[in-house]
Amino acid sequence: MSRPRLSRLVSACAVISALTTPLITTPAAVAHDSGSGSHSVDQESKPDTRDEVTVDQAEAAVLGKEHAKEHAETRARAEDLGDYPQPMRTARLESLTRSQTAHNRQFSAQEYGRFKEYFPSPDFAVHVAQLPTGKVLMFSFERIETNPTKETAPTQIIGKENAGRAYVWDPAKGSGADAFEKVTPPSVMMPDGKDELRPAPFFCAGHAFLPNGMLGVFGGNLGSNHGAGAKLSLVFNPWTQKWSLNEEMSVGRWYPSAVTGADGRILIMSGQSELGWATPTPVVERFPALTHAVPVSKTNVPESVPVDVFGAEAPFKHDYPHLFSLRDGKIYGLGRNHDQQWRFDPVTETRTSLLDRPGTALRSYGSAVPLPAGFKGPDSVLVLGGDRDDPNTYQLVGGQWKTKEPRAFGRTQDDTLILPDGTLFTVNGAYDIRDYGNGPYNPNADLKYRQTEMRDTDGNWKLGPAQRLPRGYHSNAVVLPDGRIMVTGDEAQQIANDPDISDDMDGSIEIYEPAYLHNGERPDLTAVPGRAVTYDSRFTVLTSTPEDVTRAVLLAPTTATHAVNFSQRHLDVRIKSRGDGSLELQAPPSANAAPPGYYMLFLLNEDGVPSTAKFVSFGPPAAG
Numbered sequence: 001m002s003r004p005r006l007s008r009l010v011s012a013c014a015v016i017s018a019l020t021t022p023l024i025t026t027p028a029a030v031a032h033d034s035g036s037g038s039h040s041v042d043q044e045s046k047p048d049t050r051d052e053v054t055v056d057q058a059e060a061a062v063l064g065k066e067h068a069k070e071h072a073e074t075r076a077r078a079e080d081l082g083d084y085p086q087p088m089r090t091a092r093l094e095s096l097t098r099s100q101t102a103h104n105r106q107f108s109a110q111e112y113g114r115f116k117e118y119f120p121s122p123d124f125a126v127h128v129a130q131l132p133t134g135k136v137l138m139f140s141f142e143r144i145e146t147n148p149t150k151e152t153a154p155t156q157i158i159g160k161e162n163a164g165r166a167y168v169w170d171p172a173k174g175s176g177a178d179a180f181e182k183v184t185p186p187s188v189m190m191p192d193g194k195d196e197l198r199p200a201p202f203f204c205a206g207h208a209f210l211p212n213g214m215l216g217v218f219g220g221n222l223g224s225n226h227g228a229g230a231k232l233s234l235v236f237n238p239w240t241q242k243w244s245l246n247e248e249m250s251v252g253r254w255y256p257s258a259v260t261g262a263d264g265r266i267l268i269m270s271g272q273s274e275l276g277w278a279t280p281t282p283v284v285e286r287f288p289a290l291t292h293a294v295p296v297s298k299t300n301v302p303e304s305v306p307v308d309v310f311g312a313e314a315p316f317k318h319d320y321p322h323l324f325s326l327r328d329g330k331i332y333g334l335g336r337n338h339d340q341q342w343r344f345d346p347v348t349e350t351r352t353s354l355l356d357r358p359g360t361a362l363r364s365y366g367s368a369v370p371l372p373a374g375f376k377g378p379d380s381v382l383v384l385g386g387d388r389d390d391p392n393t394y395q396l397v398g399g400q401w402k403t404k405e406p407r408a409f410g411r412t413q414d415d416t417l418i419l420p421d422g423t424l425f426t427v428n429g430a431y432d433i434r435d436y437g438n439g440p441y442n443p444n445a446d447l448k449y450r451q452t453e454m455r456d457t458d459g460n461w462k463l464g465p466a467q468r469l470p471r472g473y474h475s476n477a478v479v480l481p482d483g484r485i486m487v488t489g490d491e492a493q494q495i496a497n498d499p500d501i502s503d504d505m506d507g508s509i510e511i512y513e514p515a516y517l518h519n520g521e522r523p524d525l526t527a528v529p530g531r532a533v534t535y536d537s538r539f540t541v542l543t544s545t546p547e548d549v550t551r552a553v554l555l556a557p558t559t560a561t562h563a564v565n566f567s568q569r570h571l572d573v574r575i576k577s578r579g580d581g582s583l584e585l586q587a588p589p590s591a592n593a594a595p596p597g598y599y600m601l602f603l604l605n606e607d608g609v610p611s612t613a614k615f616v617s618f619g620p621p622a623a624g
Contacts, residue, residue, distance in 0.1 A: 018194070027298055032258035052347060055479055083147040086501055092443070096468050098566040099447055104465040109518040112454070112464040116484075116513050120505035121496075121584065122182070124152075125169045125204055128476040131168070131238035132213040132598035133567035136478060136486060139166035141221070146392045146551060148443045148496035158223040159193040164202045168241055169509070171480060185234060186245045191274075192223055193363045202232050202247070206256035206271070206320075207559050208566050210618050211264040211596035212295045213238055214302070215559060216287055218268045219253030227256035233287065235302045245304040247331070251281045254418050258329055258566055259323035261346045262591040263295040264418025264619065269314040270321055280319055283354065284310035284344075296532070296596070296620045312347025316340055322368040327377035334383060334396070336363050341396070358394055358401050363387050364433065364472070364562040367416035369424060371395070372457075372570040377593035378531040383422075385414040385563065397542055405459045409611040411449055413472040413563050415487075417479055418570045420555055420602040420610040425454035429485050430472025434492060441497035445470030452512070469493050478558040481600055481613040485512040518608050523548050523603040525611040526581075532617040533587045535594075538576055543603060543611075546578045550606045552585055554599040556615070569594065573601075582583035586620060594618055 055069050098199040104115065126140035139154045142163045151317075154162040166183045174181035179247050185200040192433040202220035204227070209215055214237050220230035230253030235244045252274030266287045271280040288294065289308035295301070314321075316335055322334040332354075338361050341354040355365075370378035380397035382404065391406040411429035417607025419425055429449045436445035453526050467487055476489035487510040494507045526542040533539045543549065556569035571594055574586040583603070588594035596619030602610040 004415050012472070015274070017147070018362070020433060033404065060095070063540065084149070084496070085594075089496060089498050089501060093499055095495065096470075100466050100468045103264070103451075107465045109513070109515065111515055113509055113512060113514040113518065115465055117175060117509075117511040118468050119509055120503075120504050121167075121169065121488060121507035121509045122177070122180050123165060123530050124474065124494060124507045125476050125488040125509075126209065126474045126491065127205070127484075127559075127561040129207065129209075129215050129236075129490065130478045130480065130557035131215075131591065132557060132617075133238045134170075134172065134481050134615075135238065136169045136171070136480075137165060137166065137186075137215065137236060137238070138169060138488070138507075139202065140491070141165065141201065142199075143491070145497070146495055146501050148492045149441045152491045153221075154201070154223065155221060155227055156224055158190075159194040160196040160198040160440050162190070162192075162201045162221060162223045163198040164200050166243075167237075170483070171445045171486075172394055174208075175509070183236070183241050183243065185243045186435050188232070188245070190222060198238045200232055200243075201230060202234060204255055205230075205559070206253065206258035206268060206566065208258040208260045208266045209557070209559060210235070210260070210302070210599050211617075212294065212298055212300060213266060213598045213617070216258065216302075218249060218258055218266075218285075218287070219271050221254060222252055222274050226336050227254045227272055229256075229274050229277035229281075230251060231274065233307060233474060237301055239298050244301055246287070246302055247304055247306040249285050249307050250309060251283050251285075253281065255319035255562065257319075257321050257323045257564060259325055259333055259597045260567070260597065261325050262595050263346060263381060264296070264327045264591075264596045265346070266324070267310060267344070267346070268321045269323065269333060270316045272319060280316060282313040282315040284288050284312060284314050284572065294596075302552075312344060314342065314351070318362070318404070318432050320562050322381070322383070322564060323566065324368075324370050324378070324381055324485060325595055326370065326381075327379045332396070334368060336365075336379065336386065337361065338507075354396070354399060355401055357383065357396070358403055359390055359392060360387050364412045365431075366412055367563050367565065369413050369416055369418055369568055370570075372422040372572075375572050375574060375593075376589060377571055378569060384416055384426070385410070386412055399420065404623035405455075405461060407461050408451075409448065409462050413475055415475060415477040415560065415563060415565070416570050417477055417558065417565075418484065418555065419479060419514060419516075420461070420483055420553055421554070421604060421608040422457050422570060425485065425514065426453040426455075426487065427477050428471040428475035428489070430470070434473050436470055436472060441492065442503065443492055445493070465512075468498055469508060469510070473474065474562065476560055479555060479600075481615070483514065483517055483602070483610050483612070485514065487512060514567060519607050520534060520605070521608050522609055523605050523611045525601065525603050525614055528601055528614045528616045530590065532619050534620075535587055535591060535618060536589045537587050538584055540579075540586060540615070541580050541601070542582050544581060546581065546583050548577065548605045549583060549603045552583070552603040553589070553604065554594065554596075554616070555600055556594075569599075589620070596620070
């Protein structure tokens with residue numbers, strides 16, 4: 001495709017003042033999703049053969065080398081913007097806003113909830129984690145393209161351009177730029193032969209929480225060969241908002257999954273190895289290694305801590321399997337292939353086969369949730385999505401599969417969340433990997449996939465309001481402590497609808513208010529214990545409305561990516577007594593019911609309206 005160049009007659013300084021986006025000089029990569037294993041590599045984008053910018057020597061003689069280089073970079077940026085002009089992005093977002101408004105007029109907030117806010121974000125949020133501080137961690141990669149029909153991520157890049165980035169959003173500070181703080185990962189030298197330091201390229205990793213509230217992140221992008229896996233092992237400390245680097249894993253992982261077991265250790269499975277495409281690793285690793293204690297204190301920050309190899313293998317053919325720790329203390333690994341469903345015993349380090357999942361042989365990226373089951377923790381999983389032609393949902397319970405109530409239509413790339421009242425909420429979704437009904441990499445979208453869907457506690461589904469942006473591949477959503485839903489992700493759609501591609505706000509966030517926030521006053525939750533609560537013990541919380549509370553629930557904070565949610569869990573806790581301004585509650589019976597760590601505690605009234613949550617930790621006393 002020809003690229004229009006700015007006339008040399010235009011004032012170079014005027015151009016610089018008009019165009020301030022970062023320089024994009026690295027070659028475009030092949031399809032970022034090629035490492036997934038769920039589809040063939042037949043959608044490669046053509047390589048960008050543009051050279052690094054060439055400084056005009058006449059300009060350099062007049063302006064100086066550095067100033068002349070800025071002009072050359074600006075002309076290159078203008079060349080890129082010519083591929084996908086700002087007026088197109090602006091018009092597209094305006095069109096989506098109009099169609100969302102028109103569609104949502106039919107839905108009352110009291111019954112269906114509503115989308116309330118939409119604002120820019122500095123990150124694509126390929127990965128998200130609701131932190132126990134109330135803030136949200138988002139991380140992804142430094143973009144190499146601003147054209148949404150091309151690969152944005154440096155998947156195929158080796159060297160310093162293959163870099164990760166991360167931000168923390170503080171909802172208490174609102175939606176302005178000052179509500180976001182950059183938290184750059186450690187600089188590393190990747191084994192790519194370039195000897196170039198860069199922020200760790202941890203995008204497309206797996207992650208799970210440790211008992212002390214810190215987030216373990218494993219794997220990432222080595223670069224080249226359609227998604228080669230990195231051996232990275234990092235921890236993010238929400239209390240200091242700093243990253244620490246740990247010892248490398250034994251094998252590279254691109255698109256791995258991770259889950260926290262009842263012992264507080266994280267099991268890491270699957271992912272393409274450092275050799276790249278079509279080399280999924282069966283090796284299961286554990287963090288921290290058994291030679292190291294599980295970190296339970298806020299001051300115990302894992303650094304240079306090793307993983308070790310688990311006794312059983314997990315030979316998933318396709319990566320990002322769903323992993324869940326259920327009330328029996330076992331880890332359930334539900335693969336995208338129907339015949340790759342396994343149960344792992346963390347104590348004996350063994351694997352046993354489960355019955356084949358019904359439905360199609362292969363489900364691409366789709367969600368799954370451990371269904372709420374009262375006081376003892378979840379004992380079943382509901383598998384949803386991943387097949388655009390199959391709207392059915394499938395429940396694994398007692399080792400058996402049941403075909404359950406279908407959603408309105410099949411979709412992939414969906415995110416399904418457990419809400420405080422025990423209902424489910426599906427947001428995001430697409431026709432296929434990056435196909436919204438209009439072709440690969442095309443940012444056009446069918447409003448159908450922008451519709452949310454809700455499941456009541458009886459298992460019945462209903463369609464709801466539409467989100468503004470269509471979000472498919474790399475979309476994400478989390479439940480915030482105030483009960484709202486943060487919706488984000490999908491870099492192709494975010495840059496296709498960026499209201500100002502020249503600024504540093506690459507992404508966007510949309511806020512959905514569930515119906516329970518439109519049905520009366522919230523119960524009050526004033527204070528919770530500041531130290532970890534031991535299992536099966538009683539603990540007191542303060543509330544000015546003890547008589548209004550009919551239910552107390554725990555909701556694990558979400559950490560998710562690629563339609564895989566690594567940490568969801570919903571439990572009821574018993575209300576043992578009521579005092580003047582307080583409630584006495586009973587903690588979960590064991591770590592099998594609730595793996596050690598931090599949970600959002602919500603108090604609900606008889607109408608299902610939740611309080612604003614406060615974080616409570618369960619496990620050894622030192623975890624406070």
